[in-house]
Structures are given as C-alpha cells and as structure tokens.
Amino acid sequence: MRLNTAIRSEAGILETNKVLRNTYLLLSMTLLFSAAMAAVAMTLNLPYPGMIVTLVGYFGLLFLTTKFSNSAWGILCVFALTGFMGMTLGPMLNMYVQAFSNGHELILTALGGTGVIFLGLSAYALTTRKDFSFMGGFLMVGILVAFLAGLAAMLFSIPALNLAVSAMFILLMSGLILYQTSEIIHGGETNYIMATVSLYVSLYNLFTSLLQLLGVFGGED
Known part of the structure; x- marks a missing residue:
C-alpha cells in the first residue's frame, strides 16, 4: 500500500517537472518569436491594426x-x-521611440522590469511551493474589471x-504568474x-x- 502511494507520488513529481520543463521551454521559444515579429513590424513601420482587429485576432487565436x-x-x-501579439506590439514600440527622446531606454527598462518581476515571482513560487490557487477567482474578476475599465479609458479618452x-494590470499579472506557476507545481495545470x-x-x-507608466512618468520629449 505504501509502495503504491510512493510510486504514485514519484510519478506525480515527474509529471510536474515535465510540465514545468515543457512550459518554460515553449515560453522561451514563443517570447523569442514574438520579439522577432515585433522587430519585423518595427522595421517595416507597420501601422497599429486597431483595437477591434487586435481583440478579434487575439481571442480567435x-x-x-x-x-x-x-x-x-x-x-x-x-x-x-504570440507572433500576432508581437506584430501588434511593434507599432506601439515605434510610437515610444518616435515620441520620446529616451524611447529606447524606456523600452529596455520595461523589458528589464518585466524580466525581474517574472523571475522573482517564479522563483518564489517554485522555492516555497505555496499554493496560490485561492487567488483564481479574485484574478478572474480583477482582470475582467481591468479589461472593461481599459476599454472605457480608450473609448472616452480618460x-x-x-x-x-x-x-x-501590473498587480494582476504579477498575481497571475504566481497563480499559474503554483497550478503547475501542485498539479492543477497539466x-x-x-x-x-x-x-x-x-x-x-x-x-x-510598465512601459505605459514609464512613458508617463519618465518619458522625455
């Protein structure tokens, strides 16, 4: 009985490690691909496709x-x-480069901040192995509210x-990183x-x- 329990436990650990490994490998590849598509969009100076096309493309894919x-x-x-999202990101990055004299610095700072936050939160979830599944409902409601508020801000220019x-979104996405990593560790996401x-x-x-906040508080004309 104990042997069977130990075998199942070991199999669960191996499966969790496999999901973690495959997730981070695929995530790394998609981030590189998305960055490449953003660079292509910047080089070709492609226009922003618009909110409707972006939303339809995102939710459809x-x-x-x-x-x-x-x-x-x-x-x-x-x-x-991820390639599509990278293409939509390119015009936004071009806008920052053209609008601010320190546009490149703002982009690099936002990129570095994103990396530090992701690595820090992932390392915390992996080392402590705390269960953050209780955050699921709060995050879902929070993201829906933030999404609708974002649409209102764009439509009414507030x-x-x-x-x-x-x-x-910075707080919610940080929470989502903790939640998703915890789900993988504890077998909630396979x-x-x-x-x-x-x-x-x-x-x-x-x-x-992060880039938007940096542009407002640190952008130089």
Whole structure:
C-alpha cells in the first residue's frame, strides 16, 4: 500500500517537472518569436491594426489554441497567437521611440522590469511551493474589471483611468504568474500549452503596462 502511494507520488513529481520543463521551454521559444515579429513590424513601420482587429485576432487565436491544446496543432496555434501579439506590439514600440527622446531606454527598462518581476515571482513560487490557487477567482474578476475599465479609458479618452488600469494590470499579472506557476507545481495545470499561453499573456500585459507608466512618468520629449 505504501509502495503504491510512493510510486504514485514519484510519478506525480515527474509529471510536474515535465510540465514545468515543457512550459518554460515553449515560453522561451514563443517570447523569442514574438520579439522577432515585433522587430519585423518595427522595421517595416507597420501601422497599429486597431483595437477591434487586435481583440478579434487575439481571442480567435486563443480559441484555436484552447481547442487544439491537446494536440501538436496546439503548438502551431501558440506560435500564431504570440507572433500576432508581437506584430501588434511593434507599432506601439515605434510610437515610444518616435515620441520620446529616451524611447529606447524606456523600452529596455520595461523589458528589464518585466524580466525581474517574472523571475522573482517564479522563483518564489517554485522555492516555497505555496499554493496560490485561492487567488483564481479574485484574478478572474480583477482582470475582467481591468479589461472593461481599459476599454472605457480608450473609448472616452480618460488618461487618469488609463494609468490606473496599467497599475491594476501590473498587480494582476504579477498575481497571475504566481497563480499559474503554483497550478503547475501542485498539479492543477497539466497542459503545458495552456500554461505557456497564460504566462505569455501575463508577461505581455506586464511589459506594456510598465512601459505605459514609464512613458508617463519618465518619458522625455
């Protein structure tokens, strides 16, 4: 009886380690691919596709990724999703480079801050092995509220609300990194494709939110 329990426990640990390894490997590859697509968009000086196209493209590719998450097609969908998001990021980065004399520094600072936050939170979750599953409901409601508030800020041009939304997203995405890493560790997430998407979206929103705040408080004309 004890032997069977030990075997199951060992198998669970091996499976968790496999999901973690595959998630971080795929995440690294998609981040590089997304960065390459952003660089292409910047080089070609592509225009921003607009909020509607961005949202339709994102949710459409997210739906496909979720649908094929248990097959090899899911990996292709992940790259399509992250590549698309990289393409939409390029025009935004060009805007910062053109609008601010220290635009490149702002981008690098936001990138460095995103990396530090991600590595710090991931290391904390992995070393302490705390269960952050209790945050799931709060994060879901918080992200929905922040998303709707962000749409309102864009539609009605409310700069103060836009800044508040950016600050909210930084906190929410930080919480999502803890939550998703905890889910992998404790067996709540066994699909590395969906885990990769969740972490990528967290990093994307974390980076853009940091960049927006830096542009407001540290941008130089």
